Amino acid sequence: MMHLRSSRFVGTVAAGMALTWASCGGAKEQVRQPNILLITVDTLRADHLEPYGYGRPTSPALAKFAEQSMVFEDAQSSAPWTLPSFASLMTGLPSAAHGCKTFYSSLAPSYTTLAEELLAGGYDTAAVVSHVFLGRPYGLHQGFVHFDDELVLEMTRSDEVISSPSVTAKGLAFLQAKADAAMDEERPWFLWLHYFDPHAVYQAHASQTPTFGDQRDLDLYDGEIAFTDSHIGRLLDGLDDLGLGEETVVVFTADHGEEFGDHGGRDHGHTLYQELLHQPLILRVPGVPAGRYSSMVRSIDVPATLLDLAMLPPAAESFGKSLRPVLHGGVELDLPPALAELDRNEYRNQIGIITNETKFLIDRRTNTPSLFYRDRDRLEKHNRAKGSPQDVAALRIELRDLFDDAIKVAATHTDRVDQELGAADLQDLNKTGYSGDE
Numbered sequence: 474m475m476h477l478r479s480s481r482f483v484g485t486v487a488a489g490m491a492l493t494w495a496s497c498g499g500a501k502e503q504v505r506q507p508n509i510l511l512i513t514v515d516t517l518r519a520d521h522l523e524p525y526g527y528g529r530p531t532s533p534a535l536a537k538f539a540e541q542s543m544v545f546e547d548a549q550s551s552a553p554w555t556l557p558s559f560a561s562l563m564t565g566l567p568s569a570a571h572g573c574k575t576f577y578s579s580l581a582p583s584y585t586t587l588a589e590e591l592l593a594g595g596y597d598t599a600a601v602v603s604h605v606f607l608g609r610p611y612g613l614h615q616g617f618v619h620f621d622d623e624l625v626l627e628m629t630r631s632d633e634v635i636s637s638p639s640v641t642a643k644g645l646a647f648l649q650a651k652a653d654a655a656m657d658e659e660r661p662w663f664l665w666l667h668y669f670d671p672h673a674v675y676q677a678h679a680s681q682t683p684t685f686g687d688q689r690d691l692d693l694y695d696g697e698i699a700f701t702d703s704h705i706g707r708l709l710d711g712l713d714d715l716g717l718g719e720e721t722v723v724v725f726t727a728d729h730g731e732e733f734g735d736h737g738g739r740d741h742g743h744t745l746y747q748e749l750l751h752q753p754l755i756l757r758v759p760g761v762p763a764g765r766y767s768s769m770v771r772s773i774d775v776p777a778t779l780l781d782l783a784m785l786p787p788a789a790e791s792f793g794k795s796l797r798p799v800l801h802g803g804v805e806l807d808l809p810p811a812l813a814e815l816d817r818n819e820y821r822n823q824i825g826i827i828t829n830e831t832k833f834l835i836d837r838r839t840n841t842p843s844l845f846y847r848d849r850d851r852l853e854k855h856n857r858a859k860g861s862p863q864d865v866a867a868l869r870i871e872l873r874d875l876f877d878d879a880i881k882v883a884a885t886h887t888d889r890v891d892q893e894l895g896a897a898d899l900q901d902l903n904k905t906g907y908s909g910d911e
């Protein structure tokens with residue numbers, strides 16, 4: 474084992490000090506890998522959360538959590554729907570590289586996931602999933618020793634099932650078992666919990682209706698967020714009550730957002746606009762002060778960051794960079810652009826890159842470019858492509874180069890095969906709210 478890790482509660486050094494990190498100077502500190510708790514919520518727009526300036530009380534628990542954390546204000550997903558987005562979060566690769574782009578896709582076994590890296594680095598690994606695209610056929614279970622897909626298997630209509638209480642109950646049971654085993658268990662753990670409730674069909678929750686109403690989709694959606702937030706709050710309280718908070722890195726994020734007419738549409742999975750790609754990203758690291766980072770970061774940077782915090786080397790293929798240098802403030806990262814892609818079928822085929830200054834999209838059906846200057850048009854309402862030929866030309870080259878790099882990675886994975894979904898499988902997807910759309 475490459476790390477030197479003492480028993481969980483043996484050292485008095487750890488008490489009250491949170492984690493003691495390895496130091497470059499070789500100081501005589503105990504070196505401990507932190508536990509890692511990854512909390513994700515489906516279909517969660519960053520701008521509907523209080524830590525991101527939302528005016529409605531959707532997220533008191535996450536607001537409290539954010540006050541103890543680094544809030545990344547401009548985190549960008551690689552894709553506007555579940556499967557490619559989570560494949561990126563698990564591999565540190567953009568969609569063109571991991572190849573999970575359609576309902577038929579599955580992450581090939583030859584890819585190395587974050588869970589596999591952590592498992593190899595000494596971690597116990599566990600996941601509780603609540604979305605059909607996180608079920609075993611789609612391949613994201615790779616590396617999880619404990620993989621709880623009970624909620625997926627039980628669902629006949631996942632969009633109408635309320636699952637947040639169960640996800641929290643399963644998470645708390647895992648944490649309790651780890652706390653109980655603390656004296657015997659030397660290994661750190663990685664736990665991924667996925668919450669699904671804000672996904673359509675939006676359900677009314679009696680506890681939230683007085684605050685948000687239940688007439689408009691937007692009201693129901695906000696109520697679903699608040700409902701989910703309350704169960705995440707119970708989970709985070711449980712983590713701290715069990716005494717695990719001071720030795721656990723907690724990262725909170727989403728896979729994609731949701732459109733409510735921002736660009737004339739509804740739902741998700743159909744455009745690359747910011748209401749679908751801007752995601753929350755909040756990272757609590759014991760011993761690290763709270764803060765906010767305003768520059769653009771990418772979902773593919775999350776696995777590299779977590780491996781860095783776990784004192785493990787970055788994954789060989791990953792396009793992501795560790796965000797750890799910004800945790801103590803005063804550092805500005807120089808990240809490559811975010812690459813975003815939508816390649817579900819011939820009707821939904823767009824690609825784009827995002828930097829701090831610009832967002833550039835190409836509709837691949839028509840080769841039509843869109844260009845938005847983010848400093849003055851964050852909501853992407855004014856396409857400036859026609860008046861900016863030089864910027865368009867430069868961004869086309871940058872986009873092509875980044876995309877080509879991603880394609881080269883995909884080409885090395887010769888075991889990539891689409892699932893053979895039969896009529897019955899497609900009917901199941903339809904039942905769970907995933908029609909082919911066109």
Ligand SMILES: [Zn+2]
Nearest residue numbers: 515516555728
């Ligand atoms: Zn999703």
